[in-house]
Amino acid sequence: MKSNRKKIFILTLAIVLVATGAVGFYLFNKGPVNIKKAKAVHIDASVLYKAFETDSATANKKFNGKILQVKGTIKEISSNQQNQQVILLSTTAEGASINSTMEENIKALQTGKTIMLKGICNGIGESDEDLGLKADVYLTRAYHIE
Amino acid sequence: MTTKKIIATLAVTILVIAAHAQKVYTKNGNISFFSKAPLENITADNNQVMSVLNQQTGEMQFSVIIKSFKFKKALMEEHFNENYLESNLFPKAVFKGAVSDISKVKFTTDGIYNVMVSGDLTMHGVTNKVSTAGTLTIKNGVALGSSKFIVKLADYNIAIPKLVKDNISETIEITVNCEYNQKL
Numbered sequence: 001m002k003s004n005r006k007k008i009f010i011l012t013l014a015i016v017l018v019a020t021g022a023v024g025f026y027l028f029n030k031g032p033v034n035i036k037k038a039k040a041v042h043i044d045a046s047v048l049y050k051a052f053e054t055d056s057a058t059a060n061k062k063f064n065g066k067i068l069q070v071k072g073t074i075k076e077i078s079s080n081q082q083n084q085q086v087i088l089l090s091t092t093a094e095g096a097s098i099n100s101t102m103e104e105n106i107k108a109l110q111t112g113k114t115i116m117l118k119g120i121c122n123g124i125g126e127s128d129e130d131l132g133l134k135a136d137v138y139l140t141r142a143y144h145i146e
Numbered sequence: 147m148t149t150k151k152i153i154a155t156l157a158v159t160i161l162v163i164a165a166h167a168q169k170v171y172t173k174n175g176n177i178s179f180f181s182k183a184p185l186e187n188i189t190a191d192n193n194q195v196m197s198v199l200n201q202q203t204g205e206m207q208f209s210v211i212i213k214s215f216k217f218k219k220a221l222m223e224e225h226f227n228e229n230y231l232e233s234n235l236f237p238k239a240v241f242k243g244a245v246s247d248i249s250k251v252k253f254t255t256d257g258i259y260n261v262m263v264s265g266d267l268t269m270h271g272v273t274n275k276v277s278t279a280g281t282l283t284i285k286n287g288v289a290l291g292s293s294k295f296i297v298k299l300a301d302y303n304i305a306i307p308k309l310v311k312d313n314i315s316e317t318i319e320i321t322v323n324c325e326y327n328q329k330l
Contacts, residue, residue, distance in 0.1 A: 030220045060237070065213060080174045080193045081323055099173055101193050123237060125173060125196045126209030131330055136173050138194045140214060 033120075035103070035141050038067045040118050045072025045098045049091035052124040052137050060123055069118045069145060070098055074111045087117065087142070099125075099136035106144045116145040168202040170289060175324030177210055181315045188222060188314075190215040197324045199289065204248030206263060206291075208241040208322075230304050231270055239269040241276070251282050251289075258283045263293060270302045280322070293322045 041063070048070060051059040072089030075097055080086050085105040088097035100117050109115070119142030125135035175195035181188040194214040198207045212233035217223040227233040243265015245251070251259045264277035280293030296317050299306065306314045 028219070028221055031218065032216070032220050032223070064234075064237075078174075081176045081325055082191070082193055084193060086174050086193075099194065101174070120213075122194065122211050122213040125194070125211060126238065126240070128198060128207070131169060131171075131198060133171060133198065133330065135196070138211060138214060140194065140216060 032141065033067070035067060035118055035120070036143055040067045040069040042069045042071070045070050045089040046092045048098060048121075049093055049096060049137050053093060053096075056124055063121045064123045066121055067118065068121045068139065069116055070100075070139065071114065071116045072098055073114050074109060076111060077109055087115075088136070089115075089117065091137075093134055095132075096134035097136045098139060100139040100142040103141050103143055109144075117142045118145050119143065169198060169200050169330040170326035171198040171328050171330060172196070172324050172326050173328070175208075175322075177208075177323075178321045179215070179318045180321070181318045183313050183315055185313045188217075190217045190223075190226065192216070195322075195324060197291070197326070198330075199245075199291065199326050201248070201251075201253050201289070204245035206241070206243055206245055206265070208239075208324075210239040210241075212237055212239060229307070230299075236270050239267070241265055241267045243276070245280075245282070251284070253284055253289060254287065256284050256286070267297075269297075270304055272302045274301050289326045291322065291324045291326065295320055 048063065048068065051063070070089060072091075074087060075090040076088040078086050078088075080101065085102040087100045087102060087109070089100065091097060098117075100119055102117075103119075117139060119139035122138040122140055124137045127133060127135040173196045174193055175197045176191065176193050177195050178189065178191045192210060192214045194211055196209045198205075200206070212231050213227060215223070215226065217226065243263055246262045246264060248261070251261065259282045261280055261282055262277065263280050264275070266273050267276040276295065278293050278295040280291060283290040283292065296319055298317050300316065306316070
């Protein structure tokens with residue numbers, strides 16, 4: 001009887017240790033959040049930019065680090081130095097865009113087309129009033145949503 | 147308007163345009179960092195760096211959104227933002243400085259020019275003087291600024307928790323690559 005109890009205790013302990021190790025290993029190696037499947041806040045490009053332009057502190061609390069689905073008109077399509085596609089969505093502020101670094105390059109896109117991009121909002125960059133350079137609001141790990 | 151006033155206005159306008167033409171910028175430059183650790187090396191990339199270079203004076207500015215650093219592992223990214231750089235409190239790192247020997251760079255001639263950059267780097271709410279060697283590569287009239295330098299975490303009040311002290315390096319290597327493909 002005593003021997004059985006001991007066996008059960010050792011077995012339980014072993015299971016707990018293996019399970020803890022497995023959870024730890026999973027968490028340690030877990031990749032980034034699956035943007036495509038994640039819930040998102042839906043917003044227009046101009047509304048998003050206006051929010052940061054008007055009150056960046058409040059906009060940061062509301063949007064920074066969150067997954068957004070942004071609807072807007074393509075102003076420019078280019079590539080960064082890592083050959084990732086960068087799509088700029090127009091805003092009402094001249095020279096300022098929603099600057100989206102794409103996770104997958106999309107073909108058959110053209111400027112002037114209205115699209116929806118889903119990605120993580122990283123906040124607004126730095127404007128330079130002396131240079132007349134407006135900051136962009138950035139999205140990373142962005143996907144095109146059909 | 148008298149002829150003199152018209153000429154003066156034109157001269158000022160031309161000067162302003164000429165001054166602006168010397169400034170180039172990018173809103174999608176690249177900064178990456180590398181930290182050697184016994185358990186696993188840590189790397190992250192940021193492709194949303196804003197940088198402006200004045201080709202005439204050598205003045206240079208970088209603005210880096212900390213949350214734009216992307217890691218392969220979610221836990222690393224979370225620890226980097228919450229425990230180390232505290233990106234909610236200090237959302238940006240900023241460098242304001244200059245290329246000290248800009249006069250030797252011929253922006254109209256393709257080539258690789260070795261330069262020295264120095265200025266103030268503000269990160270995690272702390273500002274320190276930084277001086278490093280770099281290159282300006284000119285290709286088809288576009289400048290690519292590159293540099294690699296080491297930052298000591300303690301210099302920016304970035305504390306490593308005791309529990310992981312042996313597994314995290316006290317320094318990080320920062321690599322800058324910014325292609326100034328936009329003109330003001």
